[in-house]
Amino acid sequence: MKRSLSYALICVIGLTACGGSSDSNDSSGGDTTPPPVIPDGLVRCDIQTELNQVATTSAVTFYIEDNYLARQPGAIIVKLSEQNVSDFTFNWTQMSGPALTLKSIKSPVLAFTASESGNYKFELSASKSGVNYTESIEINLGAASTNQLSARVDHQASTGNSVSFRVDTPDTNGPSQISWCVAAGPSLSVDISTPQKALLTAPSVNVDTISTLRATAVINGEAVTDDVQLLITKEAAITSPYFDERVAKTFAYNTDSPYKNDLQPCVYSNQLLQSCTISRLPLIGQTPGIDKQAILDRVLVSHQWMGENFEHFLENLDPNSDFATLLQSVTAIVISYDVRPSFYWVVTGAIYLDPNDLWLLAQERDTINEAPDYRSGFGNDLNFLMPWRYVKNNSYTSYVIPRGVRTDRTTEEMMPDLASLLYHELAHANDFFPRSVHGDLIGPTLLDDYLRRSDAEQLVSDQLIAFYPLNSQEMTNLAEVSFKGQTASDSQKAYTAADITSFFSPDRASDYYAYSTRREDAAMLFEEALMSHRYAIQRDVAVTDKPDNPTASSITVDWGQRGRIGDIKLENRAAFVINQIMPELNGTVLVNNLPAPIEMKQGQSWSDNLTISPVNGPQLNRIAPQTSYSPELRLSGDRHVKPVD
Incomplete structure (x- = not known):
């Protein structure tokens, strides 16, 4: 896997990278073309430079x-x-x-x-x-x-x-x-x-x-x-079976951190041979209390500004300490110009953040690598699409100004994408190691504890499926095609958007991607509920047709909802996950107070269904007013390399 994990090894232990943001502005919605053929050598200039x-x-x-x-x-x-x-x-x-x-x-x-x-x-x-x-x-x-x-x-x-x-x-x-x-x-x-x-x-x-x-x-x-x-x-030879492609040079953001000599070799090294022990790099929360300085002691960066922006985020943009609380279940936070997409990985216990979600100045964005993130083209034979977006006040909340436009952005423009990403990835960390079990971890590594808990089906996501299973076998089978590369059957290829609506809408998943694994099911519930609760930002999900060259204005909605997490069918499931991960929020009360979902208008385009929320007076405080740039069409699962299993 590019920049991160040996694909064979991570599949053996049943874990893969998940999450992330893309900095492209195409409308592929997750279907990808092969990487371009690169010429053997770029021509030399007639006049050579001598510094x-x-x-x-x-x-x-x-x-x-x-x-x-x-x-x-x-x-x-x-x-x-x-x-x-x-x-x-x-x-x-x-x-x-x-x-x-x-x-x-x-x-x-x-x-x-x-x-x-x-x-x-x-x-x-x-x-x-x-x-x-x-x-x-x-x-x-x-x-x-x-x-x-x-x-x-x-x-x-x-x-x-x-x-x-x-x-x-x-x-x-x-x-x-x-x-x-x-x-x-x-x-x-x-x-x-x-x-x-x-x-x-x-x-x-x-x-x-x-x-x-x-x-x-x-x-x-x-x-x-x-x-x-x-x-x-010049660098030392790559010996790690995990980080088997070259990773960027990184350093501890806090030069006084007691873990400054452990972070890089334990979580982002081409010489990492095995998981570090808990005694060497414990979870942040294994030290009592929520100490933001303790979090900053675990930040590993490729550029100083990445740590500075993350510190500003913790100090100024986390008023309820949601993220400081959730970060108790990781060992480290890696922010590097070559991480794309973001992911959480239990082998190291760290979360890896794409700095595209953290930059504020054009000079910061300049430093982020643009190497393409070639995502899976699974599911191309299927005859439907399931798009998603986050909205507030009938407007997109995701940042849409392309890389070619060199401009600064505000924290208000940065936050929606960063918050949804962190809620999702940190839900995985807290699914595996909620704070309630930190005192019971015996190691010697987190991977050892994960395997014991997973074998005993003690993870939050295991219990979610035991108590509140999903019902649609058709959607589960389709997810194997869309997210894991299984070959579509003739009957699956023949499914229309109306068929998918009949499978998905009566069930209690918040998103198509939830059918990929139980881990993603739990993370999607948590992400969508917290985005609605904390920011009044709601997630749209729909079933549409699949025309050639699909765009937001060319696909037609057969069924869709804004704020599906507020559907009564999902309430018990969402409340259970929240209560296990952040019991101080009282998941039952939180979910009961979420707005009821708004049904989309069948037969209209995805674009036309943007303005379905009631408008009460002038639309003030619109999130991220970003001129006339068109948001890309996003399809379920397209923030993720491969589902966490």
């Missing part, structure tokens, strides 16, 4: 560009003589010049875009056990030019990491005729099938190596270029 080397009295050498311009991305790169960059931790401090927004201060590559020309000075500290270097560098930025191309973002990547670069394409004065070439470093196989972005895998290197790609385009009739730098770092 200037600035030696110091220590092992540090700075690599700087010939010319830096205001309003154009630039970088300063550090290499260490006869030493590997990956063995060191870094910290950059701006010493002089107009203040910059710096989002890679813990990297050997300092990326920046200055709005003003002038002289800038930076100090670098590099350290590993017993070795410390402190050096400074000054650069001068010239005035911005009239027609200026911007390629982003310069960064470090370990050999074998997925890498992405992007050219800014503003709506006005945007570039045309974009092309790419290799301006320095090793030959590269690069996917430029979408010209504004270049996707590649960092090649194997024997020493830390700088690679330069050059973007060329036409702006206002003028040919312009911009170089973007990649420092490819």
Whole structure:
């Protein structure tokens, strides 16, 4: 599995990654095309780039560009003589010049875009056990030019990491005729099938190596270029049977954490050979009380801003301490630019978060890798669709502005996607290890305790099915096709939307994906109930036809509901899950107070069924007003790689 888990091993133990967000704006709704064929090698530029080397009295050498311009991305790169960059931790401090927004201060590559020309000075500290270097560098930025191309973002990547670069394409004065070439470093196989972005895998290197790609385009009739730098770092060989593809370099967000030396080797390492013991990395909640600092002690990040935003979220956007409470059942929180989609994994006990759900500034979004998340195309032979969306005040709540539009966003725009993701993934963690059992865990690893509890059918989701089973065998069988890759039978291929309505609507699942496994059944109930309870955000679900090239306006609703979690058929099931995971909420009262579901209008499109809620006066406080960008069509299960089993 890309960036994370050895597929064979995770299937053996019955667990796979789940969750996540996608940063694409296509309308595939989960059906995917094969990855593009990448040419053997990107053409070399006619003129090669040579960075200037600035030696110091220590092992540090700075690599700087010939010319830096205001309003154009630039970088300063550090290499260490006869030493590997990956063995060191870094910290950059701006010493002089107009203040910059710096989002890679813990990297050997300092990326920046200055709005003003002038002289800038930076100090670098590099350290590993017993070795410390402190050096400074000054650069001068010239005035911005009239027609200026911007390629982003310069960064470090370990050999074998997925890498992405992007050219800014503003709506006005945007570039045309974009092309790419290799301006320095090793030959590269690069996917430029979408010209504004270049996707590649960092090649194997024997020493830390700088690679330069050059973007060329036409702006206002003028040919312009911009170089973007990649420092490819030498890494130890991959020995982990779990993380069997290269993961990003990460570090403990809290440098004073008592677990700072345990986080990376236990939860995100290409050398992880077996689960760490509970005595080495216990669940956060195995220490009494809900201490937000204890949570921050377990945060592992690839960029400092990811930890800062997560801390801001805990301190300011969790007023009821829902997430602080739910996080008691994980060992760590991993936030890395190469995690996509988000997931929880019992082998490490950690939750892995896609930073697409946490960025606030355009400079933060720049640092997130755009390597495609090729999702399963299971279920293509079926003749129906089951779309979903979250809505409030008859409007979508998900963030829809595409990556190509470089803009900041507010916490109000960030929260709906992040909250629904966390409720779902943390429901899995609390299904496996609710707080009520923390004192009974005996290890030696969490995986050992999980296997014992699962074999005895003691998980919350096991009890849910025992007390309140789902009834539709047809939907269960269809879920095997849609979410697990079983071949559809002729009768399944012949099912119409009306057939699916007759199977699904009388049953007591909140979503089609709930039929994939009992674990997903419980997580979907919890997610939808808490989103409605805490944010008055309701989930739409429907059964529609399946035209060629389906879009929100082209699919026709046969049946659908807004806020299905409030249906009386689901009340006991949702209340049971809530009471087991967060008994302090009183699941019965919570569910009884949820709004009754609103029926969709049969025969109208999915798009036309957006405005079915009653409007009482002006629609104030609309969530995420995001201009005219169209939300993608989302289909059941499309946030998930494969259901947790």
